[in-house]
Amino acid sequence: MNNSNIDKATYEKIQDGLHGLKEMTRKLEQKQELKIWSDISVPITIKDALTRLSKDELSAIRKRFEIKNASQLKKGELVELLSMKIPSLLETICLNMDEDGYGLVKEIIRNGGYIVEPKLTAHQLEYLRNSGMFFTGMYEGKKILAMPEEIVKNQFFQGNDKQFESIFRRNTEWIKLTQGLLYYYGTLSIDELVDLLNKYIDEPLSVSNYLLVMEHASSYYKQIRMDFIGFSNIRVFDQEKVKREHQMRKDSEFFPFSREQLLEAGEPEYVERNDSYLQFVNFITNNYEISRKEADVIVEECVYATNIGESPSHILQFLQSRIELQSTDMLKACMEEITNLMINSRKWFLKGFTTKELSAVEQKSFGLLTDRKNIVDSKTRKKIGRNDPCPCGSNVKYKRCCGR
Known part of the structure; x- marks a missing residue:
């Protein structure tokens, strides 16, 4: 028996096993239903x-x-x-x-x-x-x-509505503000959350009551996760990495969102669709036979990939799995869209800033040289080449990011 036969037999066994697992799962779900x-x-x-x-x-x-x-x-x-x-x-x-x-x-x-x-x-x-x-x-x-x-x-x-109305309103505010903060920042410690929330609420946060309310919200809405590190957006799968990235930027504040922005982002299934996002959606629908809803899902996943630190090449690979990039021109055009999306999307690692925003803040804070030919990394103090990774942390080449 040759290797190809063995591979085929193994493949068939795996497929049979997967089919059996799916059938067992279906029966369990049916029983539960x-x-x-x-x-x-x-x-x-x-x-x-x-x-x-x-x-x-x-x-x-x-x-x-x-x-x-x-x-x-x-x-x-x-x-x-x-x-x-x-x-x-x-x-x-x-x-x-x-x-x-x-x-x-x-x-x-x-x-x-x-x-x-x-x-x-x-x-x-x-x-x-x-x-x-x-x-x-x-x-x-x-x-x-x-x-x-x-x-x-x-x-x-019987008649308690008015008495407890303010409490339900307060709880709603706590939940939405927390979900909004985590949508943009990814992961926060309890202390960070308390400090940030106190900037947006009228009365000092009652931490014990807050934690009980959030325990309810995390189970009911499934938008956040609570663990020993703190609170995280439900889509964060490496909380420690997010916190390490935050620590690397300890001299940078969290992006100062308005209360209205956080409440909006705190709604379940919220997605921030900025100009670069919508431009990418339009690019896909204009060049492919695909619905706007499908294109939106693709771009949303590209933003998520950016949030978890994927490189432009990996995002391009994902895009190729969803749409055909047959010509070199189309490949280049897609990479331009990806780059534009990456530098204009808010990131967990960057404390809610976009790459462009943080770069501007760091240049102002650290007094980086304004001569594009002599830009230096604020941490290493070494000159940055146009093909070097941008020091803002975007994973994009400097010439395609802050060096434009």
């Missing part, structure tokens, strides 16, 4: 709602509320305990909500205890199910999100 949307009756008591859950799901709710000395309870005993505890914890639960979360609660109450076909993502439904307040199921052939009678009719929700 049936479980989430099993038949339910409404109105429903909290005891009946909890009884529908598995012991593991009940234990997850118990752990979320940090109810101690209950790990050994049987399912029926745990149902009884949670039925008693959850209504008394409503204030604790709701005080960590934002305006959208509390708005969902009020909508369900107005509709008599449930809403039909909730427009929520899978992870949002999972988060709500783990709260002990919300339950999913099929009612009269439709998917519903319901709350038990004891919660719907609870005194906490």
